[in-house]
Amino acid sequence: MLRYIVNRLIQTIPTVLLVSVLVFLMLHLIPGDPAEIFLGEHRATPELLAKVREDMGLNRPIVEQYVTYMVNAVQGNLGKSLNNRRPVLDEILTRLPSTLELTLSAMLISTILGFGLGILAALRHNTIADTGAMFIALVGISMPVFWSALILITIFSVNLKWFPPIGQGGLDKLVLPATALGLLSAATLARLVRSSMLEVLSQEYVTTARAKGLRERAVVLRHALRNALIPVVTVLALQFGQLLGGAVITETIFSRLGIGRMYAESILNKDFTLVQGTTLFIAMTYVAINIITDIIYVYLDPRIKYG
């Protein structure tokens, strides 16, 4: 197992390198001059532009810029934001807790709702409960995050005044953004849990379990759900990525201080160093999640073995 994990870690190196090259190239190939953006439309005189490009190191050959960057990155130095001159790693780390708080609670909400609705629909297959649950899921999938976020704000902040629409720190400020973000993946999850459960429930070993006289609770939770979980776990891992993406929108709308909002702004500002650093960071997060998912498989399904 340990050997497997080490192997997986080594395999991630090309992935991360590839990501860094791609991001580096993309940002340099799309039109628009960061020096000009830094100065603003009205102040960008040719002399000032030349000076800012020099300061930002934008005049050096692109390969040299990349190599310098990677050498520093390996040593934990992701450079400084072109916009506010703060170290990129500090920028990411100060915002990390807020984004984690948001995505994990969204994940919690989506898991509770998704599993709840999915199991309900599967157990009461072809009843009104099933149709109802799947209708809710359909609505959930069809609602864009920004829209459900604004609707939640209108209902719960402006009209009912239950939760504040902005800020962070404290559960009250987390409820709306986490719900808005969680709804989307809850819907996907509910559909998946339903179909996966339906398949498993029709398996012979479930019938056998029931025939043995096991309590329904044990049949559903121990025999059915655990087997139904394998495809669901894969999706959960992917959902985490989706949630990080959704965090961009949620954090912007709810004015939260997170990586998502910082990422979006840095792209708009063409803050090369910040975009690169954040992209690398997110890529690493994905890789880590994938490894964790693989390990969870082993726990869930003893048939899967890693050498």
Add this chain to the structure above:
Amino acid sequence: MKKLTIFKSRSLALVCLVLAFALGSLSTFQAQPVAAAKTELVYGINNNVDTLDPNVTTFSSVGIIMFHVVDPLVWEATLGKYEPGLATEWKVNADATEYTFKLRQGVKFHDGTPFNAAAVKFTFDRIFNPDTKSQTAISLLGPYKETTVVDDYDIVVKFTTPFAPFLDSLANPYLGIVSPTAVQKAGADWGVKTIIGTGPFILQSYTPDSEVVLTRNPDYKWGPTIFNHDGPAALEKITFKIIQEPATRLAALESGAVDFIDDVPTQDVARLKDEKKFTILEQPQPGSGWSLMMNVTNPPTDELAVRKAIALGSDKVGMIKTVWNGVGEPGCSPLTHVMFGFDPKSCDYLPYDPAQAGKVLDDAGWKMGTDGIREKNGKKLVIQHYFRADSFPGSDMGAFMKADLKKIGIDVNLNGLSRSGYFDAVRAGKHNTQNWWETGTDPDAMVRELLHSSNADGGTNRNRYKSPAMDKLIDQAAGEPNPEKRTALYAQIQKLEADDAVMVFYNDPFLLYGHVPELTGVVMLGGGNYPDFYGASFK
């Protein structure tokens, strides 16, 4: 039936959990009293902060915040009217190259450093130093040469060329005076954790992307008369919360999370005014409104008749209604209505008159074709309009303009581009027309960037308009220290612009602010750009 029991207990647990979650948060939220004997103001501000250093920033949001922390040498509540600030008296020499100031005595910075001539010289010299990387402030200093300290409370500021806009520059937060000792002591923390001025509020904390907190300066007793307030501010604390999403910012006001917001979304203005729950301020914006530049070097806009017809045939009221939900007033000149130097007569020069527009074109030989597009010598009257398709209101203005000018027989070809493609095209002069908007408080910057020949070759004068008479008037006005004479020069500039039909002025937009009705005493500085809360309090 056994099948269902498991689900019942599960779902019950789920409901309980969600309820507990909701109720728990509910109590925390309501535990904070929303309105009780308020001396704390929360401002939902639309833009982020690049640096807190007013002498370096490019962001007007920083100007709004820092105008509470630093004081200017002179105040300007009405554009063109100056009141003593940290300077009590001033004199300008005949060609506006030397400004002599007498400074206020007994003023202290928040760190205890006394305010004096050395602090003013330090601030200006620091802005002028390229290493400071000052953006807005350095442009406000214009042709700065040096500051001479005469004695502790007398200074002379000198310029290499005449610079009449200097008093207006001084009345901006960006030339606010900072404590020399504090700048040196703070080092890299300056602008991030520390800003020390002489203002009515002290910087308490700054959380990047989130909020800036100011607390009252108990020693403040040099406030100007424009605020109708003496001594320390009535408010104890101001929190500026950065909320960039317009709908959320408004929701924050409506839910009571903030007391004041800027940049109220135009589509909500009518509803908010109807509901009367909040005070909505429509403050005419200083600078230059939304307009159309016409390239005088490319056919067919090289023809005066065509430009005149476009100006006469543009339905400004209709455009304001369609594009800006009716927020704003029709523009008349390169200067908006609130600007010092704005000439009300300019509204009569090229008024909306489609019939007259048609006549001008007929007289110039542009005859109506069978397809409703005019033509002359077998050539259709088509103009190439360039705009940024990636940001408001470029596309909306273009679409309206196309329909509008079709009525007088002009075909507008819409070239919507991304930011960089757009700039490449208009800087190279490929366009017939393109839009402009600018904020600022002194007329010189506005007319210079739009009409001076020095900006005509790929610069901001994308009219590519070059007129020796215009250049002379602009330079003369920039060096005229006498306000009446300067106003007369700007009147001539606005007349000449209309005679040559260089531009079309669509909308002088409003700055939109909203606040809770209990808040009083807010004073708008910088022609409405900077709401100031020194004299503000809650009823």
